[in-house]
């Protein structure tokens with residue numbers, strides 16, 4: 001999930017909606033944004049996956 005905005009000069013910015021980190025700014029093509037978004041390793045998403053995993057496997061919980 002990414003929020004893309006376009007600048008006045010026609011370039012794009014893209015921001016992750018999970019961690020609200022700006023992934024890239026002044027990107028010239030949507031193809032380039034696809035590439036940059038795919039490369040983003042989201043800390044928030046990783047945390048959410050971890051806690052979901054913990055809930056479905058409570059016996060593996062580590063305190």
Ligand SMILES: [Zn+2]
Nearest residue numbers: 016018019042
């Ligand atoms: Zn993110």
